Amino acid sequence: MRSLATLVVLAVCLYGCGGSKSLQSASTSDVPDWFNSPPQDADHLYAVNTATSQDIQLATDKATTGARAEIGRQVEVKMSALQKRFDEEVGIEKDAQLLQQFSSASKSVVSTTLTGSRIKKQTQSKDGNIWRSYVLVEYPIGSANQALIDAIRKNDQLYTRFRASETFKELNEEVQKYEQSKEPQTK
Numbered sequence: 583m584r585s586l587a588t589l590v591v592l593a594v595c596l597y598g599c600g601g602s603k604s605l606q607s608a609s610t611s612d613v614p615d616w617f618n619s620p621p622q623d624a625d626h627l628y629a630v631n632t633a634t635s636q637d638i639q640l641a642t643d644k645a646t647t648g649a650r651a652e653i654g655r656q657v658e659v660k661m662s663a664l665q666k667r668f669d670e671e672v673g674i675e676k677d678a679q680l681l682q683q684f685s686s687a688s689k690s691v692v693s694t695t696l697t698g699s700r701i702k703k704q705t706q707s708k709d710g711n712i713w714r715s716y717v718l719v720e721y722p723i724g725s726a727n728q729a730l731i732d733a734i735r736k737n738d739q740l741y742t743r744f745r746a747s748e749t750f751k752e753l754n755e756e757v758q759k760y761e762q763s764k765e766p767q768t769k
Contacts, residue, residue, distance in 0.1 A: 612707040617716050627721045628702070629653045634714045638706055641715035645704075649719035650696055657696075657721075698722050 620628040629652035633644035668683040702720040706713055 612705075612714065614703070614705045614716055616703055616718055617705075620718060625723055627653050627656050627723060628718060629656070629721075630716065630718050632714060632716045634712050636711055636713065638708075638713040638715065641706065641713040642704060642717065645715045645717040646701060646719060649717050650699055653696060653699060653719060653721045696721055 617630050617632070620630050622628075629649040631645045631648035631652065633641050633648060635641035635644060665687075666683075666685045668681075670681045671678055672681065673679050699719055699721040701717050703718040705716045708714075
């Protein structure tokens with residue numbers, strides 16, 4: 583079982599090292615300044631992303647989705663992670679060798695509604711038949727707060743409905759008990 587877990591972790595780590603995310607690398611002259619230094623604002627959350635495609639709109643859609651996912655992570659993230667470290671020293675004195683191994687795997691899941699998010703800036707560049715789109719997505723914090731309040735209200739309403747149905751059920755049971763107690767007892 584232990585070796586199976588080690589193989590799974592190793593496979594995940596090797597898979598993560600297996601290649602580049604983008605089809606090509608952009609030249610630094612094409613990268614907009616706002617991409618490397620997104621704005622900071624107390625009233626908004628910002629995220630940047632870039633993506634490539636042979637279709638300009640698809641490149642922009644992919645970059646926008648990635649930026650919105652990043653904002654979602656800023657708002658709400660559920661993480662699971664596995665880390666494993668192994669240290670072993672073999673040999674004696676001068677001949678001793680320290681062997682170390684470290685493995686790490688993580689997964690983040692985001693599930694939130696981003697009402698009010700929008701593309702604030704975007705830039706596209708083309709290299710051959712590949713389009714690269716850079717986007718800056720903005721999300722007003724007031725919208726995040728309102729979404730939280732709406733979720734709390736929705737939960738309160740559901741809980742109230744549940745309690746009302748439970749109370750009705752209890753009341754109905756009491757009425758049935760009372761009705762049964764009034765019926766003449768037959769022997």
